[in-house]
Amino acid sequence: MKSKKMTKLPAADFLVRQETAYIRSHTVTWESPSDNQYYLEYSYDRSVWFALNGGNAIPLPQDVLEVTPALQAHDSSGCKLSLAALETLQARYGAPEPVYLSEAEEVTLPSPDAEPPSKITVSYTNGMREERTVIWDGLTGTIQEPRYAAPLISHRADPYIYRHTDGKYYFMASHTDAGHNLDGRYQYLYLILRCADTLEDLTDNSGRYTEKIIYAHEPINGGAMSPHLWAPELHYIHGGWFVYYTATISDQSSWRIRPHCLACTGSDPMRDPWIEKGPIRTTVEGDIAFTDFSLDHTYFSHNGRDYLLWAQKTNNISDILIAELADPWTICTPAVCLTHPEYNWELHGFPVNEGPAVIRHEGRIFMTFSASGTDALYCVGLLYADENADLLKAASWKKCPHPVFQSSSVTGYYGLGHNSFTRSTDDSEDLIIYHGRQEARYLGEGDYQPLYDAGRNAYVGKVFWGSDGMPSFSVPGAPIAARRADLTVTAKVKTI
Known part of the structure; x- marks a missing residue:
């Protein structure tokens, strides 16, 4: 086949890679780093800067500090860095470029x-x-x-979009009430299912979608606490409709939460009734599954087997586990831990891995997940496995040591996370559906509770598959040119 003749486009000035780049440290307001912990940014032109490690601290050995004194001085102009040295840092701490x-x-x-x-x-x-x-x-x-409303849908966290075989799009998310912002009693009380013919029609105020409350829960403990109806997802499993969601299992404490399931009694999820199947259960006696704070479960099928992924705390640390399903609400194999918080970008505020989502591409299965507390440093990490590997073995999965999607002060998107994946209406491209904030607020700012901040909105981004077969999610809100x-x-x- 004759190769097509291509014309090079003018590269953006700040992506032109000369012989050197620049690196600088900066101070932060949300915490005090320990010795040799620095918040680092790099640039190609000393104008546009990219935060390494998701904006989290990076420990530097003393010999590095001795040869780069500008880092200790917080020199805003930065110090020179060879491209080879920068690429070494990027391999470890990420390259959050558009x-x-x-x-x-x-x-x-x-x-x-x-x-x-x-x-x-x-x-x-x-x-x-x-x-x-x-x-x-x-x-x-x-x-x-790509042209999508930004945000696509306001005041909805943990967005999930499912495109059915008939082309219709279904949307679910954690429902927040902007009219009672930061008041937990009014947050996360409903599971709402939205349906439209196109992805664009799902957007707020389009007038071209239908919507239905399929489940509601009153505040608990005398109306003082949210029931924490979180992260709902609609799945079509072997001819039936199911919704996965997280909810409290206590009438006294909103923090005793577990994964749950609803099932549709008919073929039309927008018209037919939904019934509770209760908490997800396991047939493995004595297994760790669902014995503690558990949430954010998702489903995928591969090579004739059905799998459940979810987040679960052990010793107050949230890991992501996997098991095989016997039916949509029952796992039948021991829970296996796939990822455990270990890097700084997974430890801000709380040690957290949660919100798994799956996408496949060219012989690999990719799982994104969200990390750290839900403030402006919330970010997205990545695991991947060969499609022929045993997915129930932790050793089959490789973990990127840096976040793959993070906040951007340039575009004004913060706290990115808990994403899902879908396809464009014309079926030409993979899309990431994620939530983000429009202001940079952090845990530790007085009594700020980001969980009850209704400022998280649902956005759409393009997935760029690199020549190495790995996904890139660019910069939130950035154009393609x-x-x-x-x-x-x-x-x-x-x-x-």
Whole structure:
């Protein structure tokens, strides 16, 4: 097959990699680092800076500090760093840069009257190549970028979107009440199912979706505490509709929570009744599953086997576990821990791994998860396994040592996490559905309780699959082009 001729696009200034980059440390207001703990940012032009390690502290050995005194001085201009040294840091602490268009297919028409192609091939800075739609005005075309309302849906945390086989989209999330912000009595009282024909139609105020409360719970302990109806997900499992959600199992304490299941009695989840199946249970006697604070369960099927992933505390540390399902509300194998909080970006506020979500690509199974307390440093980590591996063995999964999706002060998105995945309406691309905040607030700011802050909204982002087969989630809210001009292509007419 003849390779397509591509034109390089002007690279963004702050992504032009010269012989050196720059690194600097900065102070934070939410905690005091211990000796040799630094908050580091890097830049290619000393203008746009990227926070390493999800904005969390990085321990540096003394020999590093001796050769980079500007780090200790908090020099805002930064000190020089070789690209090789930066790449070593990025391998350990992440490279939270935007993914931008880098090349576009050259279009040559046989005559001035010829119709230009409706799609052209483009490349991105992470090595991804795909076809994108172009809208033409004569010989000038505009590459179409993803267009979704931002936010897609307001005041909804832990967003989950399921696209059914008939093309319809279903949305569920943890329901918060902005009218009673920070008051736990009014938060997380309902499970609401929203349905639309397209992803775009799900958005608030579109007028093109239907919505139904499928479960409600009054505040507990005399109306003083939320029942913590969290992280609902709609799944279609072997011909039946099921909703997974977290809820309290106590009439006195809202913190005794466990995974639960609802089942639809008919074929239409928007019209037919839902019944409680109760807490998720295990057939394995004496197993650790669901014996303590447990939440955020999700389902996936692979090679004819059904799996449940969930988060569970042991000694007040939240891990992510996996087991096989016998039916949608019963696991039948011992719980296996896949990931345990170990890095600084997983330990801010609380040692937390939670909110697992699964996506498949080119022979691998990827599991994202969320880490740390639910403030502005909440972020997304990643595990992955070969599709032919034993998924019930922890050794089958590899863990990235850094967050793969994090807050961005440049775009104004904070506390990213608890995501799900879906496909675009035209089925051309994978999308990440996540929640984020629009203000940077942190645990430890007085009596601030981020859990009861209704400021988390549901957003849509594009998944960029790199040339190495790994996903990149770019920067929240970033466009696909560094400059608007990079979306413009010009067709040439072939001359004889």
